[in-house]
Amino acid sequence: MLSKSMEKALGNSSAIREVFEYGQKLAQEIGEENVFDFSLGNPATRAPKKFDETIINLIQTTDSLKLHSYTDNSGIAAVRESIAANLNERFGTDFEAGNITMTVGAGGALNTVLRTIVDPEDEVIVFAPFFSEYVHYIGNYYGVPVIVKPNLTNFQPDMEDFKGKITSKTKAVIINTPNNPSGVVYKEETIKQIAEILSEKQKEFGKEIYLISDEPYRELLYDGAKHYFVTKYYDNTFVCYSFSKSLSLPGERIGYIAVSNRMADSKRTSVALKTATRILGFVNAPSLMQLAVKECLNEKTDLTYYETNRKILLEGLTQLGFTCVKPEGAFYLFLKSPIEDEIAFCEKAKEYNLMLVHGTSFACPGYVRLSYCVATEKIKRSLEQFAKLAKEYGL
Amino acid sequence: MLSKSMEKALGNSSAIREVFEYGQKLAQEIGEENVFDFSLGNPATRAPKKFDETIINLIQTTDSLKLHSYTDNSGIAAVRESIAANLNERFGTDFEAGNITMTVGAGGALNTVLRTIVDPEDEVIVFAPFFSEYVHYIGNYYGVPVIVKPNLTNFQPDMEDFKGKITSKTKAVIINTPNNPSGVVYKEETIKQIAEILSEKQKEFGKEIYLISDEPYRELLYDGAKHYFVTKYYDNTFVCYSFSKSLSLPGERIGYIAVSNRMADSKRTSVALKTATRILGFVNAPSLMQLAVKECLNEKTDLTYYETNRKILLEGLTQLGFTCVKPEGAFYLFLKSPIEDEIAFCEKAKEYNLMLVHGTSFACPGYVRLSYCVATEKIKRSLEQFAKLAKEYGL
Numbered sequence: 053m054l055s056k057s058m059e060k061a062l063g064n065s066s067a068i069r070e071v072f073e074y075g076q077k078l079a080q081e082i083g084e085e086n087v088f089d090f091s092l093g094n095p096a097t098r099a100p101k102k103f104d105e106t107i108i109n110l111i112q113t114t115d116s117l118k119l120h121s122y123t124d125n126s127g128i129a130a131v132r133e134s135i136a137a138n139l140n141e142r143f144g145t146d147f148e149a150g151n152i153t154m155t156v157g158a159g160g161a162l163n164t165v166l167r168t169i170v171d172p173e174d175e176v177i178v179f180a181p182f183f184s185e186y187v188h189y190i191g192n193y194y195g196v197p198v199i200v201k202p203n204l205t206n207f208q209p210d211m212e213d214f215k216g217k218i219t220s221k222t223k224a225v226i227i228n229t230p231n232n233p234s235g236v237v238y239k240e241e242t243i244k245q246i247a248e249i250l251s252e253k254q255k256e257f258g259k260e261i262y263l264i265s266d267e268p269y270r271e272l273l274y275d276g277a278k279h280y281f282v283t284k285y286y287d288n289t290f291v292c293y294s295f296s297k298s299l300s301l302p303g304e305r306i307g308y309i310a311v312s313n314r315m316a317d318s319k320r321t322s323v324a325l326k327t328a329t330r331i332l333g334f335v336n337a338p339s340l341m342q343l344a345v346k347e348c349l350n351e352k353t354d355l356t357y358y359e360t361n362r363k364i365l366l367e368g369l370t371q372l373g374f375t376c377v378k379p380e381g382a383f384y385l386f387l388k389s390p391i392e393d394e395i396a397f398c399e400k401a402k403e404y405n406l407m408l409v410h411g412t413s414f415a416c417p418g419y420v421r422l423s424y425c426v427a428t429e430k431i432k433r434s435l436e437q438f439a440k441l442a443k444e445y446g447l
Numbered sequence: 448m449l450s451k452s453m454e455k456a457l458g459n460s461s462a463i464r465e466v467f468e469y470g471q472k473l474a475q476e477i478g479e480e481n482v483f484d485f486s487l488g489n490p491a492t493r494a495p496k497k498f499d500e501t502i503i504n505l506i507q508t509t510d511s512l513k514l515h516s517y518t519d520n521s522g523i524a525a526v527r528e529s530i531a532a533n534l535n536e537r538f539g540t541d542f543e544a545g546n547i548t549m550t551v552g553a554g555g556a557l558n559t560v561l562r563t564i565v566d567p568e569d570e571v572i573v574f575a576p577f578f579s580e581y582v583h584y585i586g587n588y589y590g591v592p593v594i595v596k597p598n599l600t601n602f603q604p605d606m607e608d609f610k611g612k613i614t615s616k617t618k619a620v621i622i623n624t625p626n627n628p629s630g631v632v633y634k635e636e637t638i639k640q641i642a643e644i645l646s647e648k649q650k651e652f653g654k655e656i657y658l659i660s661d662e663p664y665r666e667l668l669y670d671g672a673k674h675y676f677v678t679k680y681y682d683n684t685f686v687c688y689s690f691s692k693s694l695s696l697p698g699e700r701i702g703y704i705a706v707s708n709r710m711a712d713s714k715r716t717s718v719a720l721k722t723a724t725r726i727l728g729f730v731n732a733p734s735l736m737q738l739a740v741k742e743c744l745n746e747k748t749d750l751t752y753y754e755t756n757r758k759i760l761l762e763g764l765t766q767l768g769f770t771c772v773k774p775e776g777a778f779y780l781f782l783k784s785p786i787e788d789e790i791a792f793c794e795k796a797k798e799y800n801l802m803l804v805h806g807t808s809f810a811c812p813g814y815v816r817l818s819y820c821v822a823t824e825k826i827k828r829s830l831e832q833f834a835k836l837a838k839e840y841g842l
Contacts, residue, residue, distance in 0.1 A: 053564070053654060053712075054712075054715070057566055058562065058722070092517075099511050104514075107506060108503050119499075120494050120697070120699055121697060122698050156729060191726075300511075303735070332587060333553075338733045
């Protein structure tokens with residue numbers, strides 16, 4: 053007898069994983085080379101060589117007890133200090149080691165933040181389209197997700213709908229830029245507007261409303277797009293970061309939370325984050341990985357790879373008559389379904405061995421997501437399949 | 448404004464960490480060599496050489512994408528298969544890969560299990576003395592901890608009190624053998640009795656009551672003590688394991704959950720565990736560590752070290768007139784306070800630079816915990832300090 057809460061979670065099981073598993077099954081039947089799987093956001097470029105060299109070097113030169121022991125629940129002080137200094141250098145922030153909490157990836161970071169601030173019935177606002185796990189993360193602590201409808205013009209948030217959704221029960225707002233699934237990067241003006249609205253509403257309701265910025269794709273930017281560091285615009289911001297994408301380490305579960313000294317009650321909040329990390333059973337971010345990322349803060353995975361894939365796919369699909377949301381970041385392309393029922397469109401795509409994820413799972417029906425973490429050669433070949441699919445809809 | 452639930456957790460902050468931090472501060476004043484810190488259970492022996500060699504070998508011979516990518520949420524199939532086979536060989540169980548869910552340590556395992564089965568107001572029974580984090584873990588999902596009083600005769604569970612505490616709201620029972628903080632190992636008869644009582648109560652209430660066996664100290668046994676594998680005695684058991692102690696890797700956060708095919712609805716429960724791992728933000732146990740422990744399932748940290756410490760401390764303290772619970776496992780010694788108020792006793796011990804953790808934090812007043820993860824030479828020197836402390840109480 054599972055918990056009612058888990059039964060609910062199982063009912064909302066991941067559409068992404070379902071498509072992926074269908075693709076895997078199909079690959080066994082017709083060969084992997086014939087399945088064009090755009091479902092998963094699993095980085096397709098290797099970790100920087102320096103990362104692996106750093107691990108070997110750490111093992112060869114450092115006392116085993118230092119490498120593998122429990123660390124402070126908030127992480128190793130020297131690692132947090134380096135991350136703070138690196139952020140300050142890159143983004144003109146003013147973090148100290150005490151502002152950083154090392155986490156088990158961005159998933160761990162988001163759960164740690166939500167455990168820290170959410171009571172049952174508290175509302176947490178998300179902007180459609182959004183990463184479907186947010187609903188589960190909020191639900192773990194019996195918070196209530198409140199969805200702002202998508203702005204189909206440019207996929208920046210719909211500010212009017214946002215304003216209307218903030219109530220006295222609003223505890224936090226989650227943003228995600230560069231965005232999964234749309235690939236859109238929030239403009240500086242967007243961040244400013246969100247900050248302004250939240251500041252007004254904080255006054256109106258006489259309480260803190262937290263902004264949670266989920267930014268694992270921060271370094272994956274194209275066409276000169278820029279990332280605006282959110283703590284500089286709004287004091288009550290939790291920045292949740294992961295090295296999963298920038299260093300291609302999603303399996304290693306290493307990331308952090310950054311808060312500013314200007315956050316309300318920031319010292320006590322940092323103690324709470326450290327406590328949440330402990331009591332959720334994370335205990336500390338993996339110790340060897342903490343030490344390794346410290347040496348790789350200026351390293352990056354091969355971005356040209358994603359850039360190439362993006363270009364081929366965007367140009368190819370547009371030429372075929374599909375309408376794409378212009379992706380300026382991350383490794384996703386959001387495609388407008390040629391028919392209203394995008395779930396049916398995804399089913400049709402499967403007939404051409406194309407695995408796409410329906411927008412309904414991102415609270416944005418009518419669109420589908422393509423993850424272009426796929427070999428470039430395969431992306432090229434997939435365009436022949438997309439051409440056939442396009443014909444089905446008279447494009 | 449933190450959540451009410453987090454405010455409560457901060458109020459119950461860890462007594463262990465407080466003593467540890469006091470000791471650290473004192474060390475800065477009088478020198479580390481003069482502080483006898485028995486507070487933390489941070490292994491003091493290095494990981495097996497083979498573990499570090501395995502990591503270097505994996506990096507040198509395996510494709511980076513295979514090492515660091517997301518794994519299946521339940522872990523890498525080959526790793527789970529090896530663990531199942533290893534358990535079967537050592538304990539005569541009949542696990543398959545599908546019965547194993549890789550986790551972020553035992554803390555992650557316990558949270559994953561509780562997220563899977565606990566709804567708000569569900570009761571979870573714990574036996575005093577117990578690891579104080581259990582109360583937080585249960586509280587994360589708004590479950591209610593119900594405490595069975597300690598059996599001060601031999602620190603096996605008090606079966607009469609246990610029976611009386613099981614109600615229609617009981618969802619699970621947590622056991623921990625070898626035990627933190629008592630060092631006691633449950634006898635086979637104890638496991639049998641618990642299984643029998645739970646089977647009866649399952650029938651009486653017409654529902655599953657789960658047994659959660661938290662066993663990170665399973666390999667740390669002395670004086671020929673034996674570990675009885677709980678799934679063999681009771682079908683509805685979740686075994687939560689960590690490599691933290693057996694391989695001295697607490698910082699790396701690697702462990703697993705094992706369930707038997709005879710558990711009620713076992714297949715679906717395994718899917719739920721995998722889902723809980725995902726939605727709690729663990730996503731998967733650290734990937735490189737999964738691959739590394741696979742090669743080290745028969746490795747062990749240096750147990751003679753703990754054995755030596757245990758002997759010196761047990762004999763030394765007994766000779767000084769202290770009464771100790773006989774420790775047969777883990778690396779803890781539970782000492783009877785010579786005065787009823789063991790918190791005052793701990794304060795007095797601090798005057799002799801001895802850092803002990805009061806039993807109240809383990810729901811067992813009148814006793815104190817010593818972790819003997821301390822250099823042997825220091826343990827020897829600590830006895831002079833304990834001699835002075837004994838005199839204070841006329842021992």
